[in-house]
Amino acid sequence: MDQILSNIGLLFEFPIVNLKILIDGLMIGALFALAAYGLALVWGVMNVKNLAQGDFVICGGYVAWYLAGLGLPPLMGVPAAFIIMWGIGWVCYKVVISRVIERDLFTSLLATFGLAIMIAQILNLLFGSDTQSIKLEYATLYFGENDFIDVPIAKLIGVCMAAVLAIGVIIFMKRSRMGQAIRATAQDARAARVLGIDTEKVYAFTFSLNSAICGAAGAIIVMVWLIQPFYGITYAIRSFVIVTAAGLGNLPGVIAAGLGIGALEQYGAHIFGIGYQQAIAVLLLLLVLVIRLIQQRRKRQSLQ
């Protein structure tokens, strides 16, 4: 308790801490948002709750790390991971997801959970359970008294890439034929089929796109933090929290929720201790659900 009070005291005693926490939080939040964005897509279009979301992220990280080890410039790892993870996502769709998509919720949850375990173990067998990271030879910018705020340029680049990718996907969804088909399928798959949209193709595309987005996020994460075959769950949990909080089909909402959770988690870690960081994410989810429930109490709805 004393520790918590003194931690809160620090926030007021040194106001600059708040800025530092916010910056750190927004940076990690941007990557959470990216993974969550892919999840919202798959959830909204295919009604598949992909528990392997985090493992796609880690997988993308390993792709980038492996290619960097072969001599590819680290920044090129992001597009490379995007392309390779697209392929892996497509294979996963054809082999696993396409078989469970029409089934009930639990079948798809179980299938993606199995996929998550498989991916983690395969990565472990291939690359070992060591933590890996790519060390970028960029300087770190320092601001404030005693260089209190540090902004590694690598992180900045990572966040910019995340932003570019998110904007790219949003424009793609709005403008392109495929984007329109995806949105049509999401609204009503049967109607879309009647109108001549090949929904099977749309599903495969959506799942691959999700996997590719996750892969790019992973490639950024390996440049600025660490990855390990079993870290996927961290990103999966955050993705679910964010999508649940923001709602499906609400892309700006997903991004805002991602950034918000990143920042709130950092605050929570500062005040209650870093051991509770993940607990705070889940607590936020609970809070959001309770608020939603109260908001919708008066709405008439039927169970499907």
Next chain:
Amino acid sequence: MKILSAITACLSGSVLLFSGAAFSADEAKQINGCEALTLGAAISLTGKYATNGIHAKNGYEFAISKISEAGGINIGDKCYNFDVIYYDDESKGDRGATLAERLINQDKVQYMLGPYSSGLTKAIAPVTEKYQIPMVEAEGASRSLFNKGYKYLFAVLSTSEQYLASAVALAAEKAEEAGKDASSVKIAVAVENDPFSLDIRAGVLEDAKKFGMKAVIDEKLPRDLSDMSAILTKVKLLKPDLLIVSGHSKGAATAVRQIGEMKINVPMIALTHCEAADVTGKFGDTANDILCSTQWAESLSYEDALFGTASNYEQEFKATFSDYDGKKVPYQSAQATAAVYVFKDAFERAGTTDKEAVREALTATDLQTFYGPIKFSEAGNNIAKPMVLRQIQDGEYNVVAPSAFASHKVNWPREAQ
């Protein structure tokens, strides 16, 4: 390449399975002209402890081949060679306990080698105890293993509360040299929430209390840690004199990376698992002047008849396993080798393969090895060997404490790199 080795590992695993079945029909399996003496081991070959699990397995294998080359184990007038049945415990405690039962009940194993990590050892020890199977373990250092009254558990390594306790003494010494009181030293502790790391914390806080030092930060790291900037921000604000971080390889890697990025300027930083995380290779100069605790270092002057000196052990180990080229042989491997050596010694002194007689012989162990002296207390932990503190100086690990073994002077205070 990795894929290939993974496939061959799978294949050879299944071949072993078949050959094992074939041999169980025979009376006694022969290895290198001597009768096989079967040991069992559940060890982490997959899961989060896989890296260190494999280090330990390599250590076991190296010892077994060395013993075999040197003519095996002489019990009475017969010679024996060790043969180990390995199972993968997937770094999970419940799996480890199940596999231990299987080794004992189905494979009829009479002696066990330990798994990797305190948590797994904690899961397996009650099983070996129940069936009265002697287990010599090399990778479970938590002191909570040695207050349960286990009679069949023997550990060759120093218990974990000793890991970083010497850093506290060193910080006190430096404070006094600088003309300050030892009690003015402020300590920041960040450890993972597992039995091993919590012991380290307990050891550090106990020693800090003796000096009257204050712990200004005392936090637990989550298991899937990839960002500890929240703690390091506090470190910047509260300016402790000693920062202790323990969270296996990932803790060491995360700490060193972010200490560099955030320009953390603490006069003394002490970690565990620096070698396993390869912090010098991954982060270069950032790792300089960080203190790392170790059970064993190849520069120490221990030696024995079978493995020669500590540095001799390292060379031969590297020659056997090409994976360690250009890296340090981790102490996890050395102590695993020592565990097998302890078994050999106990069998020879017992003069029989009766497990009770072997247990008696184990309790009387008093052995000088390349890994250090080994002598078990009533509780089964090794009380003869001290922990060593090394400092990374220009990319090299140099022993700086305790002073009896120190080859170099400690660099203090540490400058932000």
